Amino acid sequence: MPLITSAEMFKKAYEGRYAVGAFNVNNMEIIQGISEAAREEKAPLILQVSAGARKYARPAYLKKLVEAAVEDTGLSVVLHLDHGENFDICKDCIDDGFSSVMIDGSRLPFEENVALTKKVVDYAHEKGAVVEAELGKLAGIEDNVNVSAREATFTDPDQAVEFVERTGVDSLAIAIGTSHGAYKFKGEPMLDFERLERITKMLPGFPLVLHGASTVLPEFVELCNEYGGDIPGAKGVPEEMLRRAAEQGVCKINIDTDLRLAMTAAVRKYLAENPSEFDPRKYLGSGRDAIKKMVQHKIRNVLGCSGKA
Ligand code: G3H
Ligand code: 13P
Numbered sequence: 423m424p425l426i427t428s429a430e431m432f433k434k435a436y437e438g439r440y441a442v443g444a445f446n447v448n449n450m451e452i453i454q455g456i457s458e459a460a461r462e463e464k465a466p467l468i469l470q471v472s473a474g475a476r477k478y479a480r481p482a483y484l485k486k487l488v489e490a491a492v493e494d495t496g497l498s499v500v501l502h503l504d505h506g507e508n509f510d511i512c513k514d515c516i517d518d519g520f521s522s523v524m525i526d527g528s529r530l531p532f533e534e535n536v537a538l539t540k541k542v543v544d545y546a547h548e549k550g551a552v553v554e555a556e557l558g559k560l561a562g563i564e565d566n567v568n569v570s571a572r573e574a575t576f577t578d579p580d581q582a583v584e585f586v587e588r589t590g591v592d593s594l595a596i597a598i599g600t601s602h603g604a605y606k607f608k609g610e611p612m613l614d615f616e617r618l619e620r621i622t623k624m625l626p627g628f629p630l631v632l633h634g635a636s637t638v639l640p641e642f643v644e645l646c647n648e649y650g651g652d653i654p655g656a657k658g659v660p661e662e663m664l665r666r667a668a669e670q671g672v673c674k675i676n677i678d679t680d681l682r683l684a685m686t687a688a689v690r691k692y693l694a695e696n697p698s699e700f701d702p703r704k705y706l707g708s709g710r711d712a713i714k715k716m717v718q719h720k721i722r723n724v725l726g727c728s729g730k731a
């Protein structure tokens with residue numbers, strides 16, 4: 423089974439009103455935990471690599487580890503670059519065999535974002551890869567004080583239509599209130615579902631992407647706190663909101679923070695309970711098991727993509 427693009431995957435997800443999980447990977451245990459969960463659930467899978475992950479693990483290792491996961495599980499997997507910030511990193515990844523890249527021009531003025539995205543799309547499509555872009559800015563918690571300032575950074579539906587038409591991009595990440603990391607909301611979690619509905623209606627059938635979609639599962643935060651440092655005030659996107667987004671045209675849901683928390687909680691617990699253990703396979707193995715269990719839960723109960731591979 424090969425590395426595949428997300429084109430067919432998103433078409434089925436859109437029609438079936440479910441989402442595919444896009445999980446960030448940094449090392450072997452994370453890749454194994456996620457891909458074993460997807461294999462057991464017979465779920466479609468996107469493994470994504472950030473620039474930071476490439477730097478940490480080095481490009482050759484991550485690519486080969488993902489290929490090993492494909493060989494070991496028999497799954498078809500999308501290998502995706504997460505948050506490519508310029509043309510060169512997208513080109514590098516495409517040349518290296520990635521089937522999908524994100525060009526993140528969300529920090530740029532509209533016209534510059536269009537031009538950069540179009541340049542990447544032209545290159546990627548010639549090589550058989552697909553492209554995700556982003557329009558609108560994901561808010562940080564510090565932006566959370568003023569509702570109107572926060573909403574000003576959300577994706578404008580009219581601009582989204584123009585952006586998709588002019589760039590030929592294959593999927594679009596939108597800003598409707600999520601943000602990266604473990605601190606997404608100061609008060610009650612709120613996503614702009616009305617805006618999402620408008621975008622979906624104006625771009626029927628077009629796959630939308632939700633970044634910053636970790637739930638920051640309390641069980642892991644509590645375990646991290648019990649066995650180590652404090653993670654006070656952590657708050658993520660409630661799972662029922664993610665299910666609702668998946669039913670409303672969001673085909674790809676990005677998860678990294680929940681992986682980090684699951685792994686860290688398990689490793690901290692293992693080492694606290696086995697203080698004289700120093701075999702990395704033991705504590706990293708417990709991290710891998712925790713990731714597998716968490717990803718199975720997401721696939722079954724949140725994304726709705728169990729059995730859809
Ligand atoms: O959206 C960002 C992802 O969580 C990746 O984070 O750049 O620290 O690898 P990273
Ligand atoms: P989280 O930090 O919510 O897991 O978001 C991950 C993400 O969007 C990766 O691109």
Ligand code: ZN
Pocket residue numbers: 505602633634676
């Ligand atoms: Zn992201």
